[in-house]
Amino acid sequence: MSDYPPISEHLDDVESAREEGRRKMDWALQHMPILNELRDQFEAEKPLDGEVIGMAMHVEAKTANLVELLALGGAEVAITGCNPLSTHDDVSAALDANDNITSYAVRGVGDDEYYEAIESVISHEPTITVDDGMDMVFAIHEEYPELIDTIVGGAEETTTGVHRLRAMDDDGELKYPVFAVNDTPMKRLFDNIHGTGESSLANIAMTTNVSFASKNVVVAGYGYCGKGVAKKAAGQNANVIVAEVEPRRALEAHMEGYDVMPMNEAAKVGDIFVTTTGNRDIITEEDFEVMKDGAILSNAGHFDIEIDLDALSDLAVDEYEARDGVQAYEMEDGRRLNVLAEGRLVNLASPIALGHPIEVMDQSFGVQAVCVRELVENGDDYDAGVHDVPDELDKEVAEIKLDAEGVEIDTLTDEQREYMGSWSHGT
Secondary structure, rough: OOOOOHHOOOOOOHHHHHHHHHHHHHHHHHHHHHHHHHHHHHHHHHHOOEEEEEEEEOHHHHHHHHHHHHOOOOOOOEEEEEEOOOOOOOHHHHHHHOOEEEEEOOOOOOOOHHHHHHHHHOOOOOOEEEEEEOHHHHHHHHHHHHHHOOOEEEEEEEEEEHHHHHHHHHHOOOOOOOEEHOHHHHHHHHHHHHHHHHHHHHHHHHHHHOOOOOOEEEEEOOOOHHHHHHHHHHHHOOEEEEEEEOOHHHHHHOOOEEOOHHHHHHHHOOEEEEOOOOOHHHHHHHOOOOOOOOOOOEEEOOOOOEEEEHHHHHHHHHEEEEEEEEEEEEEOOOOOOEEEHHHHHHHOOOOOOOOOOOOHHHHHHHHHHHHHHHHHHHHHEEEOOOEEOOOHHHHHHHHHHHHHHHOOOOOOOHHHHHHHHOOOOOO
């Protein structure tokens, strides 16, 4: 096992960092009614007493409030980052100050340190995993399979991680149950659409200081995240172009009024590019060769593989930092192509990135919390493999949110419920 040290051993002024991290967490918690309600429940009932939770997440203020919630529920929590550039060191330090939490997350680590930190989390011998991208689940299965027998289950936050898990499950290699949190309505309809859409465009704007109005914004992928980016860009008066490989999603984008074309055609006219596919090699050498001078390239998918940066670097005759978080690649003909946040998640890895809006993460992290509770209370009901989040848990989180917002809704009568559950009523 790795002996990679916690964040507190990496910082010169730990106390100041902790104070600033706590300030960020307190601000976020003001706008997280779901986690506040669950904090009261978890602290009173201690549903996670005796559990050890290993986490690999984006360690910033909103995530930190989920981590504290799990600790208040009685768990020992160890956490590290799931992206080398998404950690806020001050927030990580604030978490590490909690006696029941150890944080190994440090911003800007290299690949070796990134995986050493994951191993340090695993050294706590977690009974539950909470992942964003599946790196921890993978590491446990590959390197520490002896721990699997004592793991109750896990929860996966993001699209890429769920795709990896389902592929692993299809191959019969996933050895404990994992909830696909990403696939719940409370995650997809809010976090993926509104969260990704708003935060990606906000960070592109803040990093570059450019306007979206009148620009050709190329969105690669029209899943839930792509839909959010397209919708928000159109709302800021951009001309939206969608590149897609799935015919029904392409048709949906077309029917929504967006231009749909292959990436190489879009590359000729695009001003700003946002990849949202979770796949590799979405923008490649043949696209770089036809792009406009000044094109802005960004990624909103989990890993930094959607823009082929190796090919871009090979084409460039010069590379330099044009502004904080913007790497310019100058082509032989003088064109400059600008990559944001090293091709990593633009809404989390940019120098001033804050991630998704607080309110949508409150919903997603509420689902994470009740999934962890479900694993502790009913883990024996779930076989190894990927599981949908039970619908009643998703609804529980929605009901907490509606109550906090002062929104009342109708309920079905007994007659309506019987009618909807019957096949015998005719015309």
